[in-house]
Amino acid sequence: MKKTLECPCGQTIHGTDEDDLVAKANEHLRVEHPGREYSREEILFMAF
Ligand SMILES: [Zn+2]
Numbered sequence: 461m462k463k464t465l466e467c468p469c470g471q472t473i474h475g476t477d478e479d480d481l482v483a484k485a486n487e488h489l490r491v492e493h494p495g496r497e498y499s500r501e502e503i504l505f506m507a508f
């Protein structure tokens with residue numbers, strides 16, 4: 461299961477599972493990268 465995402469800005473996001481990772485990635489995008497949105501599929505594609 462993918463639980464880690466490295467944002468292009470250099471921040472690493474960890475989730476307890478895929479749902480948590482997607483939620484945390486969206487929260488990071490909302491706070492740090494307003495206007496940039498990724499779907500669940502795109503987030504999981506970039507995750508490892
Ligand atoms: Zn970022």
